[in-house]
Amino acid sequence: MTGRPRIPELLREPAFRRYWTGQSISSLGDQITLLVIPLIAVSALHADAAQMGYLAAAGYLPYLLLSLHAGGWADRYGRRRRVMIATDLGRAAVLLTVPIAWAAGLLTLFQLYAVVLAVGALSVFFNVCNPPLFVALVPAGQYLRGNALINGSRAASCVAGPGLGGLLVQLLAAPLALVVDAASFLTSALFLHRIEAAEPPPAEAGRGSAGQGLRWIRRSPVVRAALLGTATVNLFTFVISALFVLYATRELGFSAGLLGSVLAAAAVGALLGAAVTGRLAARIGVGPAFLFGLVLFPAPLLLIPLAGGSVGTAAALLFGAEFLSGAGVMILDISAGAIFAACIPDALRSRVFGAYQAVNYGVRPLGSLLGGLLGSALGLRPALWIAAIGAVASGLWVLFSPIPRLRELPGQDGPVDRDEPADQGERNEQPA
Known part of the structure; x- marks a missing residue:
């Protein structure tokens, strides 16, 4: 007697399963980094309270400065999955500069600021490309279930990530723990590379697109x-x-x-x-x-x-x-x-x-x-x-x-901007 399948319907679709797996692994790496970066600043670079505040602010600054322009560029460029792969590879490379500089005795607080800013900037581009790819992979009737799966794995990473990050810091030096997050970005890029999705076409450039x-x-x-x-x-x-x-x-x-x-x-x-x-x-x-x-x-x-x-x-x-x-x-x-x-x-x-x-x-x-x-x-x-x-x-x-x-x-909801053709971009769903 066969029971009802326990695997959610969306996870039985190979394209969404790869997307979800990459996102889940990357989220776990992010939680590790949220703990490890401040620990590096405190333990390895002896940052004071003001410098810790600057470090925290540096992570949000790219969202404030770049999000509008990144969204406009992503819609005009159109190849969102390629951008997401490139930003995953970029974030991995940027994070790896920290353990390399630490091993060489060259790590400074200014480099840590630059790393946080660069990772934040690349994350902005990843994030604005993510919603169109999600819609291309998930049928309209499954939006709630798809978001529940993505956010559920994010919640699980919040449970496991800090503990895993603390364990890695105990087993390794704090800068070396960032290698795990770099590996998570590489894994995300690999899974994204294996997805084929019919993404919406690029939008035509218009006045004031940002x-x-x-x-x-x-x-x-x-x-x-x-x-x-x-x-x-x-x-x-x-x-x-x-x-x-x-x-x-x-x-x-x-x-x-x-x-x-x-x-x-x-x-x-x-x-x-x-x-x-x-x-x-x-x-x-x-x-x-x-x-x-x-x-x-x-x-x-x-x-x-x-x-x-x-x-x-x-x-x-x-x-x-x-x-x-x-x-x-x-x-x-x-x-x-x-x-x-x-x-x-x-x-x-x-x-x-x-x-x-x-x-x-x-x-x-x-x-x-x-x-x-x-x-x-x-x-x-x-x-x-x-x-x-x-x-x-x-x-x-x-x-x-x-x-x-x-x-x-x-x-x-609502009309497309007057500078954009109204008939562009009908929803393309990933075929089974």
């Missing part, structure tokens, strides 16, 4: 509301992130081990969110699922400034906050990815994503800066209250938009 994505978002009530909601929630949650470690250790008395356990709860919650998003969207609708995620992501963070009393009580509250928030952000990301895949025209897909990314990532360092200012001026707990309340209020942008009324995935 700004076409922003203009389209402004005219689209669905994506405009989503951008305002997610950018607002990111601004305030990065205020919380900037203060969280200091608050947990100084005011709540957490040890480093307890703090790590609390932070790991978010990744476990994200796994749960990835598992339930499809069923939730089927029951209440994809738009209400988006709104639910946008509320569930920040609402538990109100428990953070509320925490007090014994260390055990405070830890229980923060564990719950991180777990539920992790589930919420995954529901938000998966439903958002499906909605965007369905409603953004192929001819503008990279430009719209580039514009969205420029705003959504651009507010993050601003949130960190605002967190420092509020924490210094008002104290940690009052600043956390302001940030948590502001993050919850981000749902108001979406509440009065068409998104809560979206029971099913929408059609392509």
Whole structure:
């Protein structure tokens, strides 16, 4: 008697399976690097607090400066899979310069800044090319499932990556651990090379192509509301992130081990969110699922400034906050990815994503800066209250938009920019 296949339908398609496998391995390598790069700066290069701040900011700066132009270029160039392969190879090469320079005794903090900037810039181009390739590989009826698989593996990497990174640093010197991330990019490039996808054709160059994505978002009530909601929630949650470690250790008395356990709860919650998003969207609708995620992501963070009393009580509250928030952000990301895949025209897909990314990532360092200012001026707990309340209020942008009324995935939303031919880029799905 044969049982029902347990492998998801999309993973039985060779092209998507290769795409998903490459993305999953690369995500694991990214999580290792998120831990290892700061450790290199601290342990090998003796960076101070200000220099660590510059290093963190360097990772986001390319998203703010390059996303708009990268999206316009990617839509005009058209060969997104080739670009993604090139950026994977480039990121691997850039990361390998760190252990090479360290072995030669030449590694400096300025090189580390340059590496983070270069990896960030290449990631911008990879990211704006990724949505068109996803749409080329995934049938329209499978957008939620495809996003759940991609984000689920990302959540799993958040669980396993930091522990694996710490183990590698213990077994090897910190710079040598970056070889693993370089290998993950090479593996991603290999899997992308083995994919054949009917990508949307290149768009014709038009006036002001870098700004076409922003203009389209402004005219689209669905994506405009989503951008305002997610950018607002990111601004305030990065205020919380900037203060969280200091608050947990100084005011709540957490040890480093307890703090790590609390932070790991978010990744476990994200796994749960990835598992339930499809069923939730089927029951209440994809738009209400988006709104639910946008509320569930920040609402538990109100428990953070509320925490007090014994260390055990405070830890229980923060564990719950991180777990539920992790589930919420995954529901938000998966439903958002499906909605965007369905409603953004192929001819503008990279430009719209580039514009969205420029705003959504651009507010993050601003949130960190605002967190420092509020924490210094008002104290940690009052600043956390302001940030948590502001993050919850981000749902108001979406509440009065068409998104809560979206029971099913929408059609392509809004006209193509006047400088672009309206008949370009009908969706090409990967044949079975």
